[in-house]
Amino acid sequence: MKKILITSEEIKKENWREIERILLENKITPIFNKLKRAMTAEEICQVCAEHKIEGIVVYSSSDEINNKVFENCHDLKVISRHGVGIENIDVDAAEKNGVKIRTTNKVGYYETVADLTLGLMINIARNITQVHQELKKKNWIRPIGTDVWGKSLGIVGLGRIGMAVAERAKGFKMKVLAYDPYVNQDLAQQQEIELVPLTKLLQDSDFISLHLPLNRETKNIISAEQFKLMKGTAYLINVARADLVEQKALLNALKNEEIKGVALDVFSVEPALKDPLVESNLPNLVLTSHIGSYTTEVLRQMDISVINNAIEIIKGCKGDREK
16 A cells, blocks of 8 residues: 655544545545644654655645655655645755645635635624624624725735636725736726735725735735825735745734724634734734635535645656646
8 A cells, every 4th residue: 555644633623534535546645634733844754754755735825845845755756735735845855856846726715715805804894803803702892893895905916816806896895006017008908906016005004905926025024114104094904825924024013003903814823723823812903714715615625626736746647737
């Protein structure tokens, strides 16, 4: 039996019976991370040495898939990412060592993530979480919120998710600005999206939503300098990657009330139970636990896709995506 490492037992939640059948039919034995947290490169290498691992199903952007893994896991053929972010994977080292990288990018997750973006936007603007928590404590509060309808939305990154968010924003009669140096300008114009420099977007937007991949170019694209450009009444929403925003600057901006509020679905290290933002308990901060693509419909597609991608490479087939 060939073996794959699955870096989280989260995959056992909804669709495990079907996944188990697929693995059994293909004579693949899954080895699970039992640590209840992301895996370090050293821990991954140890599992590979013990079990002759041919594929790794990466479930978290905090799993450490660096050069050490590719140099020491000699039987490794494929890294199959549950999701689309590969910033924690050393792509150059993978290529050098002949290891393929696959993602679940063909799954229609972007509509689901766009739904959550709008949900967080309304939540933070109307103080829904704050009121909910207080009412459950028998405290009757009625904080004054902010309209979403008719406001300006600045989208940083106009890929599939960003475009899906823009489409939803039109239903709220929002003026949509976008910053993306690589976007098709004709497409943006057709969708009545105004492409602007990042500085102008930050200055003019009532809501700012981040939808970029994390790389050298985009890391800390929002830092202390950018927070100073935003309106004092602005809201920031990040469902993409935590380190698009400089984390200390974000915490300071919230504490100093430089902007009105922030809603986050992503953190630098996950699970994020000890993250300073989580521990801050600030009233102008709404947090969710990286649930952007976590719906029954999308999760099933991603669970099956991530396993099939690994199996196809191990058995010599093409798979969904080659990096």
